Amino acid sequence: MTAQLIDGNALSRQLREEVALRAGALRARGIVPGLAVVLVGDNPASQVYVRNKVKACQDGGLHSVLEPYPATLSEADLLARVDALNNDPAIHGILVQLPLPAHIDAQKVIEAISPEKDVDGFHVASAGALMVGQPGFWPCTPYGCMKMLESINYDLKGKHAVVIGRSNIVGKPMALMLLQKNATVTICHSGTQNLKALTLQADVVVAAVGKRNVLTADMVKPGAVVIDVGMNRNDEGKLCGDVDFAGVKEVAGWITPVPGGVGPMTITMLLVNTLEAAERASTVGHSV
Numbered sequence: 001m002t003a004q005l006i007d008g009n010a011l012s013r014q015l016r017e018e019v020a021l022r023a024g025a026l027r028a029r030g031i032v033p034g035l036a037v038v039l040v041g042d043n044p045a046s047q048v049y050v051r052n053k054v055k056a057c058q059d060g061g062l063h064s065v066l067e068p069y070p071a072t073l074s075e076a077d078l079l080a081r082v083d084a085l086n087n088d089p090a091i092h093g094i095l096v097q098l099p100l101p102a103h104i105d106a107q108k109v110i111e112a113i114s115p116e117k118d119v120d121g122f123h124v125a126s127a128g129a130l131m132v133g134q135p136g137f138w139p140c141t142p143y144g145c146m147k148m149l150e151s152i153n154y155d156l157k158g159k160h161a162v163v164i165g166r167s168n169i170v171g172k173p174m175a176l177m178l179l180q181k182n183a184t185v186t187i188c189h190s191g192t193q194n195l196k197a198l199t200l201q202a203d204v205v206v207a208a209v210g211k212r213n214v215l216t217a218d219m220v221k222p223g224a225v226v227i228d229v230g231m232n233r234n235d236e237g238k239l240c241g242d243v244d245f246a247g248v249k250e251v252a253g254w255i256t257p258v259p260g261g262v263g264p265m266t267i268t269m270l271l272v273n274t275l276e277a278a279e280r281a282s283t284v285g286h287s288v
C-alpha cells in the first residue's frame with residue numbers, strides 16, 4: 001500500500017474531545033447543548049444512524065432526544081413537531097432524518113426548521129450562506145471531508161479537485177467548500193462524459209455517488225487524495241464505499257476508508273454544529 005490512510009475514527013475522537021470541552025464550558029454557564037433527532041418510519045439503516053448520533057451526543061456531553069414516529073405520521077403533524085422544537089429553548093439543533101416517507105415533502109420540512117437550529121445545514125438559508133461565504137451551518141458530510149483534508153495539512157490552493165456527485169447535501173456543498181479554499185473544482189454527475197479523463201487530472205477526488213467501484217485505480221493520478229463518501233453494501237453484505245479501495249490505495253497518496261472514514265466525521269460535525277448553535281444562542285437575546 002502506498003497511500004496513507006486518513007482515519008476518520010481517530011480524527012473524530014480528537015475533535016469530539018474538543019467538543020466535550022466546549023460543551024463543558026457551556027454547561028458551567030448553565031447551558032446544556034441539545035440536539036433533537038426526528039425519525040419517521042422504521043428504515044433499519046436510519047435507525048442505526050440515529051442511534052449512533054444520539055450516543056455520540058451523550059458521549060460528548062450534549063443533551064439529545066430521539067423522537068421516533070410511525071411512517072404514517074402526516075406532513076402536518078411533522079411540521080407541527082418541528083415548530084414546537086423551533087420554540088423549545090432546550091433544543092439548539094434539529095435533525096430530521098432523511099429519507100422521509102413519500103407522502104411527506106422533505107424540502108418543506110427542512111425549510112420549516114429554524115435556520116438557527118439547522119445543524120444539518122440543509123435549509124435554503126444555510127445553502128445560501130455557504131454559497132456567498134456568510135456564517136451559517138455547513139452540511140456535516142462535506143464539512144467532515146474538509147476537516148479530513150485539514151488534518152493532513154493539505155493546501156488546496158490551485159489544486160484540481162474533482163467531485164463526483166452533485167446532490168444538495170454532499171456534492172454541491174463539497175464543491176463550494178473546496179472552491180472557498182481556492183481549489184479549481186470540477187463537478188461530475190450521471191451525465192458526465194469520460195469521467196476517467198477528468199479524475200486522472202485530479203489532485204483531490206471526492207466520490208459521493210452511492211455506487212460501488214465508481215473510482216478504480218486506473219482513474220487515479222499517482223499521489224492524489226481520495227475521499228470516499230459512498231455508503232454501499234458489497235455482495236457479502238459488508239459496508240463499502242464508492243472507491244475500489246484495494247486497487248486505489250496502491251496509486252493514491254492518501255485515502256479514506258469505509259467504514260471508519262467520512263461516516264464518523266459526519267456525526268462529529270453534527271456535534272460541532274450543535275455546539276456552535278448552542279454557543280450562538282447563548283450570546284444573543286440577552287437584551288432584557
Ligand SMILES: NC(=O)C1=CN([C@@H]2O[C@H](COP(=O)(O)OP(=O)(O)OC[C@H]3O[C@@H](n4cnc5c(N)ncnc54)[C@H](OP(=O)(O)O)[C@@H]3O)[C@@H](O)[C@H]2O)C=CC1
Nearest residue numbers: 141165166167170189190208209210229230231262263266
Ligand atoms: N458518509 C456519510 O456520512 C454519508 C454518506 N452518504 C452516501 O454518499 C453517497 C451519495 O449520497 P447523496 O449525495 O445523498 O446521493 P444522491 O443519490 O442524491 O446523489 C448521487 C449523485 O451521483 C451522481 N451519479 C450517479 N451515477 C453516477 C455515475 N455513474 N457517474 C458519476 N456520477 C453519478 C448523480 O448524478 P445526477 O445528479 O445526474 O443524478 C448524483 O448527483 C451515497 O452512497 C450515500 O449513502 C450520504 C450522506 C452522508
Ligand SMILES: Nc1nc(=O)c2c([nH]1)NC[C@@H]1CN(c3ccc(C(=O)N[C@@H](CCC(=O)O)C(=O)O)cc3)C=[N+]21
Nearest residue numbers: 049095096097098099120258259260261263264266267
Ligand atoms: N437529516 C439527515 N442527516 C444526515 O446526516 C443523514 C441523513 N439525514 N440520512 C442518512 C445519511 C447517511 N449518514 C451517515 C452518517 C454516519 C454514518 C456512519 O457513521 N458510518 C459508519 C458505519 C456505520 C455502520 O456500521 O453502518 C462508518 O462509515 O464507519 C453513515 C452515514 C447521515 N445521513
